[in-house]
Amino acid sequence: MIDVNCYIGAYPFRELPHPEPAVLVRVLEREGIERAWVGHLPTAFHRDVAAGNEALFAALEPHRAMLDPAPAIRPDWPHWERALASVHALGARAVRAYPAQWGMGPHDARLARLAGACGEIGLPLVLTTRFEDARQRSAIDVSPDLGGAHVRAVVRADPRVEVIVTAAGRALIEESHWGLTAEEQSRLTWDISWIWGPPEDDLAHLLRTVGADRFVFGSGWPLRLIQSPIANLELLPEDVRRLHLAEL
Amino acid sequence: MVDESLAPLAGVTPLVDVHAHFYHPASGRSDWERVNTARLRAGERIGIRVHIASILGSWGHTSPTYFPSPRDITAGNDAMLAIANANPDRIRCYASVNPNDSTHAREEIARCVERGAVGIKLAASRRADDELLDPIADEAARRGLPVLHHIWQHRTREWPGQEISDGADLGRLADRHPRTSFILAHLGGGGDWAHSCAAVADIENISIDLSGSGVDRGMLDLAYATVGASRMLWGCDITMETGLAKLRALEAVGLDDDEIAEVRWRNAARIFPHNALPGIPTSGVAARHTNTNMRVPG
Numbered sequence: 001m002i003d004v005n006c007y008i009g010a011y012p013f014r015e016l017p018h019p020e021p022a023v024l025v026r027v028l029e030r031e032g033i034e035r036a037w038v039g040h041l042p043t044a045f046h047r048d049v050a051a052g053n054e055a056l057f058a059a060l061e062p063h064r065a066m067l068d069p070a071p072a073i074r075p076d077w078p079h080w081e082r083a084l085a086s087v088h089a090l091g092a093r094a095v096r097a098y099p100a101q102w103g104m105g106p107h108d109a110r111l112a113r114l115a116g117a118c119g120e121i122g123l124p125l126v127l128t129t130r131f132e133d134a135r136q137r138s139a140i141d142v143s144p145d146l147g148g149a150h151v152r153a154v155v156r157a158d159p160r161v162e163v164i165v166t167a168a169g170r171a172l173i174e175e176s177h178w179g180l181t182a183e184e185q186s187r188l189t190w191d192i193s194w195i196w197g198p199p200e201d202d203l204a205h206l207l208r209t210v211g212a213d214r215f216v217f218g219s220g221w222p223l224r225l226i227q228s229p230i231a232n233l234e235l236l237p238e239d240v241r242r243l244h245l246a247e248l
Numbered sequence: 249m250v251d252e253s254l255a256p257l258a259g260v261t262p263l264v265d266v267h268a269h270f271y272h273p274a275s276g277r278s279d280w281e282r283v284n285t286a287r288l289r290a291g292e293r294i295g296i297r298v299h300i301a302s303i304l305g306s307w308g309h310t311s312p313t314y315f316p317s318p319r320d321i322t323a324g325n326d327a328m329l330a331i332a333n334a335n336p337d338r339i340r341c342y343a344s345v346n347p348n349d350s351t352h353a354r355e356e357i358a359r360c361v362e363r364g365a366v367g368i369k370l371a372a373s374r375r376a377d378d379e380l381l382d383p384i385a386d387e388a389a390r391r392g393l394p395v396l397h398h399i400w401q402h403r404t405r406e407w408p409g410q411e412i413s414d415g416a417d418l419g420r421l422a423d424r425h426p427r428t429s430f431i432l433a434h435l436g437g438g439g440d441w442a443h444s445c446a447a448v449a450d451i452e453n454i455s456i457d458l459s460g461s462g463v464d465r466g467m468l469d470l471a472y473a474t475v476g477a478s479r480m481l482w483g484c485d486i487t488m489e490t491g492l493a494k495l496r497a498l499e500a501v502g503l504d505d506d507e508i509a510e511v512r513w514r515n516a517a518r519i520f521p522h523n524a525l526p527g528i529p530t531s532g533v534a535a536r537h538t539n540t541n542m543r544v545p546g
Contacts, residue, residue, distance in 0.1 A: 197489030198290035227493035
């Protein structure tokens with residue numbers, strides 16, 4: 001199993017216990033998770049992502065047997081295409097973008113160009129719905145949650161782009177998935193980190209309706225407990241417990 | 249040979265969910281029975297020995313969830329009592345009340361306790377530190393019942409649909425009623441949990457329930473550091489996978505087996521009435537129990 005939604009580094013709005021790669025490796029080993037795609041959390045809030053990406057690659061270097069870099073690329077920054085080529089050459093497993101934090105609307109042409117560029121070189125584009133529950137955010141953390149319009153627009157931007165959306169709930173997943181053609185749906189995958197389990201059983205419902213092949217394992221560590229999506233899988237009702245999530 | 253697929257995911261040590269909810273036909277959702285069944289199914293899988301639950305009126309169908317009418321309060325409590333009576337080996341209930349009608353609230357507590365309720369549920373009909381809650385807190389102390397109070401972790405503004413309270417508001421009520429046991433609801437249920445931990449750290453008659461959909465890393469660590477294992481209660485509220493996750497995380501946070509047992513069941517056994525929880529041993533926890541069922545702080 002691969003966790004596609006991990007980070008290292010500090011979060012601007014609260015203290016996180018030990019957001020370091022060595023700790024992440026221990027956590028993954030403890031939980032029996034083979035690998036993780038790892039972003040650099042502070043970079044989501046930076047204007048220039050270059051320094052954060054450098055820090056990410058450097059920090060993960062001793063742990064590349066388990067940790068794959070997922071650097072951020074801002075398509076509103078000069079020479080972002082070079083930055084994308086560079087992280088690709090360095091072995092990035094995916095690219096992260098944060099349109100809500102970067103002030104990019106759903107139909108921002110720069111976001112579409114990033115999607116096309118990722119599609120061209122075969123790197124998945126990871127979008128983040130939220131870092132924290134909206135009810136606890138700092139007064140200066142005014143970025144909205146990622147919306148369905150963003151998701152649909154990015155998927156439609158280029159027929160080659162593979163999109164993974166993390167930390168979405170049932171409503172966003174359904175309005176996005178059912179708002180796309182079958183071909184577009186096949187290029188959109190969701191992590192399960194923020195989907196409710198029993199008794200509402202949103203995850204079970206989505207596995208039955210949207211399909212298990214559209215979901216991957218993700219946790220949101222170090223913001224959130226990695227035990228939660230594991231527990232969610234274990235508590236699935238019998239008819240969906242043995243379904244396999246997508247493999248990336 | 250033990251079939252591991254049937255073993256409870258959280259082990260066989262007693263486990264009490266102090267914050268559960270059920271639905272009923274007047275809840276306004278057609279799948280109410282499915283959700284109730286799913287809670288019991290997941291509870292069996294986790295290994296929950298007792299669900300202590302409430303129904304908040306009509307859940308908004310015929311009066312607002314957090315401002316329920318007296319009629320809906322009574323109907324909801326009746327439905328909850330019926331569910332508990334149908335599952336005497338695994339479900340207990342709170343008497344849910346709206347303090348804006350003091351007479352009805354006290355009558356409802358008496359009626360529900362007579363029929364088996366083991367605690368009082370206050371939601372968000374009136375701010376926690378309002379004097380209208382005093383007679384309810386007095387009644388709780390007199391009867392030895394804990395009060396589970398819905399909390400928004402750090403109230404920075406008013407929110408629609410509820411007169412929300414936070415840890416500081418509950419702290420003022422608890423200070424006025426030192427003989428009453430209060431449960432600060434769902435630390436992971438939304439808002440800034442760090443504020444709540446700080447607000448109630450020194451108030452010995454407030455315990456914190458860990459339920460809620462939030463699974464922020466650092467939350468359990470801070471609760472443990474500020475109120476300690478003896479004032480932490482395990483619960484799920486409306487997401488049970490997060491409850492199981494937080495239970496498993498307690499070990500990583502640093503609680504030893506004895507402290508985890510406190511959180512799983514012993515603290516609940518202390519603050520709920522003696523022998524009120526089916527299958528929960530009282531041996532070893534009775535030392536803090538008084539003849540009047542009132543919790544002795546500390």
